[in-house]
Amino acid sequence: MALKFSDLKTTAHNDWCPGCGDFGILNAAHMALAEMNVDPSNTVVVSGVGCSGKAPHFTKTYGVHTLHGRSLPFATGIKLANPNLEVVVEGGDGDGMGIGAGHFVNSGRRNVDMLYIIHDNEVYGLTKGQAAPTMGLGMKTKSLTAPNINQGINPIMLAIASGYTWVARGYAYDVRHLKDLIIKGIRHKGFAFLDVLQPCPTYNDIQSKEYWAGEGNLDASGKPQPRTYKLEDTGYDGVVHTQDEAEMESKVQKAVLKSFEFGDHTPIGVFYQNEFIPTYEERLAGRSPSYKTNPPAAQEIARPDGTPTTNISKLLEELRVS
Amino acid sequence: MKRDDFSWMIGGAQGSGVDSSAIIFAKAAATGGLCVFGNREYYSNIKGEHSYFRVRVSKDLIRSHVDTVDMLATFEEETIFRHALEVRSEGAIIYDPDQDTKRLDQVPTIEAQVRDALNAEFIKNGLSPDVKGILELARRRGVHIYPIPYDDLLKTTGSKFGETSLSALQRMLNVMAVAASFALVSYDEELVKEAVKKQFSKKPKAAEMNAEAVGQAYKFIGEKYAGSFAHKLSPVKAEGVRLFVRGNSMVAMAKELAGCRFQTYYPITPASDESEYLEAHAEMDMDGSPTQENPQVAEVAAMKTRGSITVVQSEDEIAAVTMAIGGGLAGVRSATSTSGPGFSLMAEGMGYAGMNEVPVVVTLYSRGGPSTGLPTRHEQGDLRFALHAGHGEFPRLVLASGDLEEAFYDTVRAFNYSEKYQTVVIHLVDKALANSDATLPMLDVNKVKIDRGLFVREITDAVDGQFERFKHTPNGISPRPPVGTKGGVYWHTGDEHDELGHISEDPTNRDYMMEKRMGKIDLADKEIPLEDRVNFFGPENADITVVSWGSTKGAILDAMDWLKKDGISVNFLQVRLVNPFPTEYVTELLSKAKKIVGVEMNFSGQLIGIVRERTCIPVEQLVVKYNGRPMSSEEIYDALKMIHEGKAPKKLVLKRGA
Numbered sequence: 001m002a003l004k005f006s007d008l009k010t011t012a013h014n015d016w017c018p019g020c021g022d023f024g025i026l027n028a029a030h031m032a033l034a035e036m037n038v039d040p041s042n043t044v045v046v047s048g049v050g051c052s053g054k055a056p057h058f059t060k061t062y063g064v065h066t067l068h069g070r071s072l073p074f075a076t077g078i079k080l081a082n083p084n085l086e087v088v089v090e091g092g093d094g095d096g097m098g099i100g101a102g103h104f105v106n107s108g109r110r111n112v113d114m115l116y117i118i119h120d121n122e123v124y125g126l127t128k129g130q131a132a133p134t135m136g137l138g139m140k141t142k143s144l145t146a147p148n149i150n151q152g153i154n155p156i157m158l159a160i161a162s163g164y165t166w167v168a169r170g171y172a173y174d175v176r177h178l179k180d181l182i183i184k185g186i187r188h189k190g191f192a193f194l195d196v197l198q199p200c201p202t203y204n205d206i207q208s209k210e211y212w213a214g215e216g217n218l219d220a221s222g223k224p225q226p227r228t229y230k231l232e233d234t235g236y237d238g239v240v241h242t243q244d245e246a247e248m249e250s251k252v253q254k255a256v257l258k259s260f261e262f263g264d265h266t267p268i269g270v271f272y273q274n275e276f277i278p279t280y281e282e283r284l285a286g287r288s289p290s291y292k293t294n295p296p297a298a299q300e301i302a303r304p305d306g307t308p309t310t311n312i313s314k315l316l317e318e319l320r321v322s
Numbered sequence: 323m324k325r326d327d328f329s330w331m332i333g334g335a336q337g338s339g340v341d342s343s344a345i346i347f348a349k350a351a352a353t354g355g356l357c358v359f360g361n362r363e364y365y366s367n368i369k370g371e372h373s374y375f376r377v378r379v380s381k382d383l384i385r386s387h388v389d390t391v392d393m394l395a396t397f398e399e400e401t402i403f404r405h406a407l408e409v410r411s412e413g414a415i416i417y418d419p420d421q422d423t424k425r426l427d428q429v430p431t432i433e434a435q436v437r438d439a440l441n442a443e444f445i446k447n448g449l450s451p452d453v454k455g456i457l458e459l460a461r462r463r464g465v466h467i468y469p470i471p472y473d474d475l476l477k478t479t480g481s482k483f484g485e486t487s488l489s490a491l492q493r494m495l496n497v498m499a500v501a502a503s504f505a506l507v508s509y510d511e512e513l514v515k516e517a518v519k520k521q522f523s524k525k526p527k528a529a530e531m532n533a534e535a536v537g538q539a540y541k542f543i544g545e546k547y548a549g550s551f552a553h554k555l556s557p558v559k560a561e562g563v564r565l566f567v568r569g570n571s572m573v574a575m576a577k578e579l580a581g582c583r584f585q586t587y588y589p590i591t592p593a594s595d596e597s598e599y600l601e602a603h604a605e606m607d608m609d610g611s612p613t614q615e616n617p618q619v620a621e622v623a624a625m626k627t628r629g630s631i632t633v634v635q636s637e638d639e640i641a642a643v644t645m646a647i648g649g650g651l652a653g654v655r656s657a658t659s660t661s662g663p664g665f666s667l668m669a670e671g672m673g674y675a676g677m678n679e680v681p682v683v684v685t686l687y688s689r690g691g692p693s694t695g696l697p698t699r700h701e702q703g704d705l706r707f708a709l710h711a712g713h714g715e716f717p718r719l720v721l722a723s724g725d726l727e728e729a730f731y732d733t734v735r736a737f738n739y740s741e742k743y744q745t746v747v748i749h750l751v752d753k754a755l756a757n758s759d760a761t762l763p764m765l766d767v768n769k770v771k772i773d774r775g776l777f778v779r780e781i782t783d784a785v786d787g788q789f790e791r792f793k794h795t796p797n798g799i800s801p802r803p804p805v806g807t808k809g810g811v812y813w814h815t816g817d818e819h820d821e822l823g824h825i826s827e828d829p830t831n832r833d834y835m836m837e838k839r840m841g842k843i844d845l846a847d848k849e850i851p852l853e854d855r856v857n858f859f860g861p862e863n864a865d866i867t868v869v870s871w872g873s874t875k876g877a878i879l880d881a882m883d884w885l886k887k888d889g890i891s892v893n894f895l896q897v898r899l900v901n902p903f904p905t906e907y908v909t910e911l912l913s914k915a916k917k918i919v920g921v922e923m924n925f926s927g928q929l930i931g932i933v934r935e936r937t938c939i940p941v942e943q944l945v946v947k948y949n950g951r952p953m954s955s956e957e958i959y960d961a962l963k964m965i966h967e968g969k970a971p972k973k974l975v976l977k978r979g980a
Binding site: 010011012039040041042044049054056057060061062063064065066067070072073074075076077078079080081082084085102103105106284287288289290291294295296297299300301302306307308309310311312313314315316319320321322 | 630
């Protein structure tokens with residue numbers, strides 16, 4: 001029986017503000033999961049803390065709403081313990097690039113086969129609009145008492161530098177395009193990172209839905225020009241097609257250069273993709289061959305009478321002195 | 323008090339093979355049926371600072387180290403300066419006469435305090451501040467000094483193998499010092515050679531050459547010093563199968579046996595040795611054969627015969643604990659292993675496990691704190707923190723092991739408790755245990771039972787595809803299918819939640835959920851048998867009742883044996899499960915005690931505070947130590963004797979150890 005979009009709705013009350021970009025991301029995610037016909041009981045949505053952290057409660061798969069900044073290590077533990085699960089991680093920009101920045105960087109190094117979606121609205125919504133790590137220097141939203149004193153992080157560049165093997169950006173209100181990106185990210189072999197531009201109608205009055213739609217960004221004829229454009233429409237190709245190191249290097253450089261375009265002309269789509277880097281699961285199987293066939297969650301550690309199935313007699317024999 | 327065991331010490335710069343030579347010594351003694359207890363002291367340093375290893379051997383059971391040294395084996399000057407005055411009268415020092423003229427002020431790694439104290443001794447005794455001077459001081463105290471011309475003996479050894487490079491030969495210095503020690507006590511030469519060959523089993527040439535070095539040392543001692551040292555060491559017939567174990571592998575082995583299949587860690591002394599052992603032994607045999615009691619062949623035949631533990635070195639301890647909780651959510655027995663600074667970072671994560679009823683084991687190797695503290699030294703300063711780490715209130719079990727054997731079985735208990743009560747279990751061990759080595763009777767794996775509590779592998783009662791993970795039940799424990807179980811879904815959140823796991827701020831639900839979670843501690847209190855929570859040693863009525871926890875156990879027991887010979891009766895209550903605290907038993911026991919003495923390796927007497935809190939019984943007499951060096955049986959003996967004689971201050975601070 002095919003999974004329907006409506007099957008993914010839950011009974012939990014959704015308390016996001018009207019007009020929140022999170023709705024677009026949630027809908028795109030549900031559309032993606034339905035289109036992929038995933039088994040909800042084999043799928044885990046893991047989140048951090050904040051408005052986006054509530055997303056699992058609105059999704060009828062297994063949901064693990066974790067601590068502020070820690071969604072990635074929680075998700076890593078779940079996925080490595082049971083690599084057969086489909087794991088999607090969601091969190092805010094403050095969650096992922098502020099309090100969780102260390103995990104963000106090191107998760108790239110591991111390349112566990114999961115998708116990480118950042119709801120990037122440049123503010124800390126649930127605590128009333130403080131500046132988040134992605135907000136640019138000098139920007140002053142209505143929620144701030146003074147212009148932002150910190151420089152903003154470039155999430156795409158940071159992801160590439162950290163070793164993510166699939167790096168993309170979407171826009172919360174281009175739901176179909178975002179849905180396609182989510183599907184690609186889930187299907188990618190390795191750790192996929194998806195930065196999603198997400199208007200916060202309550203606290204970020206600068207990067208609003210209207211802003212991204214082109215308000216004030218007029219062309220010569222005075223027509224508003226949307227501030228996002230699709231990479232694929234320009235012939236951009238960020239995919240590493242061969243194992244050639246030179247190709248990988250040039251694709252990385254291209255993607256990093258591209259990541260500097262932001263504001264009036266902001267690219268969305270896939271910046272970089274490389275499936276030639278082994279996943280963490282593959283690296284583990286290289287160390288312990290049985291990891292693949294008998295991963296942690298599959299191992300029967302005890303017999304029905306409670307006696308352990310693990311045989312440590314070889315270890316004990318090594319220690320024997322008489 | 324007179325000891326009839328043999329206390330041997332070797333020292334040297336870190337990275338110069340002190341550890342491996344001590345292991346050779348210990349194994350040669352253990353193979354000869356003797357009981358061995360060894361412990362290692364070292365600086366937070368890679369190479370160059372002074373480290374030393376004490377090995378105590380006896381034909382009788384011993385469980386601790388002593389401060390006095392019967393024989394000090396050295397091959398460089400720093401060990402002589404630092405430890406010569408710890409050697410007892412009639413004891414021995416083995417040294418290289420080439421070191422005679424080395425001066426104290428030429429050893430940059432000796433701290434100013436140590437140097438000043440030694441210089442004062444030199445001046446007081448009119449001696450030159452060099453190796454000759456300090457050895458003369460030892461000689462005046464009745465110590466026998468044995469010069470060994472190491473270089474000559476090494477050259478003779480090398481000549482038989484065509485090896486002339488002095489630097490290559492000097493790699494055998496340690497073995498030479500070990501062999502000379504054994505030769506002086508007339509120990510079986512073959513056992514020493516065997517131990518050496520085992521140590522070098524992967525390098526046949528080195529094995530042969532080192533065995534020859536043993537022969538040369540025996541020959542030299544035989545010719546020069548035969549019969550000059552009164553203490554003799556002979557092999558004895560040991561009963562049953564015995565092991566020689568290293569502290570840092572005990573918990574690791576038990577984790578594998580207990581079915582732990584996911585371990586995370588961030589490098590930290592002294593905890594990471596355990597994780598490295600697991601990495602090195604990640605693949606393991608899993609036995610599919612049916613047991614006698616349970617011959618359900620078909621079921622067990624399906625079990626796979628190879629398994630592995632996934633060990634992840636994480637970016638920090640926050641990631642370590644949260645990854646381990648992730649493993650627990652996926653239904654895998656998961657653990658992380660750390661020391662004080664890392665444990666501090668785990669506080670919030672443990673609260674999540676408590677809130678979400680996730681089984682996870684945190685093995686806490688306590689060391690000298692606070693802050694970075696004494697990173698390679700011992701302390702029991704984390705008991706209060708283990709009990710309270712994390713904001714808000716959540717249930718946790720805290721168990722503390724007293725010795726290596728206990729640490730093994732307690733590890734299995736920790737996982738059983740974590741799954742039965744679906745929460746975090748903190749297993750306290752410490753630096754002294756991690757860096758001790760001992761002979762033990764064969765571990766009895768048949769004693770080990772795995773209890774996974776209400777862990778289930780299927781969901782049959784989901785409503786509209788949703789399963790109540792936090793379902794109301796009479797005893798507060800709900801069935802626990804892991805995430806990924808077919809038949810339904812549920813949610814987890816760090817927020818207060820309803821039975822499905824969705825966020826709820828409803829006050830009635832909050833009351834229920836708090837009572838559900840916190841009630842599990844009362845349940846554990848009712849269910850866990852007393853014999854798994856306390857040990858009681860000694861006569862029912864005694865002059866002194868010692869209350870302690872953790873690795874002071876061995877030293878207390880050894881001291882009790884000596885005190886008994888002196889006619890002082892002592893009994894000893896060792897608290898192993900600190901939470902839930904065995905209040906009823908401890909209250910009854912202590913209310914009958916004549917004189918209660920708290921013994922702890924921390925400043926404030928943390929357990930004693932908990933005893934007072936739980937039982938309302940004040941413990942007026944404390945014996946504490948916080949200089950980073952574990953308590954010896956000798957100093958506990960002296961302390962209890964002083965207390966018995968009414969000469970001790972209310973808080974007696976022990977100071978020994980180098």
